[in-house]
Amino acid sequence: IQTPNIDSLARDGLTLNRFYSMPICTPTRSALMTGRDPMKLGSVYAGFQPWQNGGVSPEEHFMPETFQAAGYQTAMIGKWHLGFGPEHLPQNRGFDYHYGFLGAFSRYTEEEKTPGYHTFIQDDFSSKYQWKVGRTKNAKILENGKEINEKEYLTFAFANRAKTFISDNKDDNFFMMLNFNAPHVPFQAPDEYYNQFSHIKDENQRVYLAMIKALDDGIGDVMKHLEKLNLLENTIVYFISDNGGASYTKATKNEPLKGGKLTLFEGGVNVPFMMQWKGEIPAGQVYEKPVSSFDIFATAAANSTGVTAPKQVEGVDLIPFVSGKNDGVPHKTLFWRQGGKAALRHGDWKLVRFGKRLGAGKAKWELYDLS
Secondary structure, eight states: OOOHHHHHHHHSSEEETTEEOOSSHHHHHHHHHHOSOHHHHOBTTTTBSSEETTEEOTTSOOHHHHHHHTTOEEEEEEEOOSOOSGGGSGGGTTOSEEEEESSSOOOSSSSTTOTTEEEEOOSSHHHHHHHHHTTSGGGOOEETTEEOOOOSOHHHHHHHHHHHHHHHTTTSOEEEEEEOOTTSSSEEEEHHHHGGGTTOOOHHHHHHHHHHHHHHHHHHHHHHHHHHTTOGGGOOEEEEOSSOOOGGGSSOOOTTSSOOTTSOSHHHHBOOEEEEOTTTSOTTEEEOSOEETTHHHHHHHHTSTTOOOOTTOOOOOSHHHHTTSOOSOSOSEEEEEETTEEEEEETTEEEEEEESOTTSSOEEEEEEEOO
C-alpha cells in the first residue's frame, strides 16, 4: 500500500523509530493528555486508581487546559475514549470545540450496508458488538454535546472539520487534537478506495487497506490546508499511533516486530511517530533513542508561544534531543503494565512478563536484547 501523505511527514520532518505507547488506546491517550507516565496514572486495564467512570481523574491536568489558559483556541476532533461522565467530556477538559464520538469506536457510515461502501464483519464477539452498536450509546457523533447525523464518511468528516477549525483560527494560536479512528474496527471503506485493491483476494485485508488509503488522503487534505494558509512554518505536527496494529483482526501484521495490540512485545507498544516543523526540524531525520507518548506535552509546551508546562509533567522536550543539542537519552528506563502482563525497557534490554495477573502464581518471563 502506498501512503504518500503519511510518508511526507517523515520526508519533510523527523521519524522517531523507538517511540513507545501503551498496548491499548486509552492509557496512551491519558499519557498524551497529562504528560505523565501512564503507570502512575493507573488505568481500567491495570486495575488501579485514579481512574473514574472510564476516564482519568478530573484532578489530573490535561494539555489543552494549559493551552486554553495561554489564550489558544483548542479543538478535539475524532475519537475521545477518555471518559464519558460530565466531568470527563472534552469541553470540560480544556477543549473549546469538540466534534466526534466519546467511546472506543463508531461506524464510519450511517448504516451497515450503505450504498457506495464495502464492509467486512469479523467473526468474533467484539466486532459483532461494534456493528450492533453502530452510532448509538458512546458511538454517537457529537458536536459540542449535540448529536449530529453525519452523512459523510467519518474519516473525511474529521478531516474537513479539522480544516474548518484551522481556517477559523488561522490568525490565532491554536491547539488541535485530531484523532482519526481509522483503521479501527468496524471495517468499512468507500468503493473508490476498495476498488484500488482488486489484487488483494482476502476481503478482510482489502477493506482494511482501503481504509488506510482513505486515511492517508484525509491526512493529506489537512496538511495541504496548513500549507495553503502558510501555517506550516509555525505549526508543529505530531503523527502517532496509540498502540500497535491489531493483528487479532487477521488484517495486519506488525512484522518484523513481535506481537501487536494488547501485547507488551515491541509490536504492541513500539509504534509510528513522526514530527514535522518546517524550518525548525531538519527534513528526513531519523531518531533511534527511546521516547514515549508522555513526551509530547512537554515538547508542545516548550516550543509554543506563551505556554509553560505544569510541574507535574514528567515527559521531556524532545527538540533538544532530536536536534543534537542534547546527546543524552530521553528515557533510560520505560515501564508497562496491563493486567497480568508487565514489561520494562532499560537501555537495549527488554524484560517481558505475561500470564496470570500480578501476584497470582507463576508467570512466564522473557528477556530480549533489542539491539
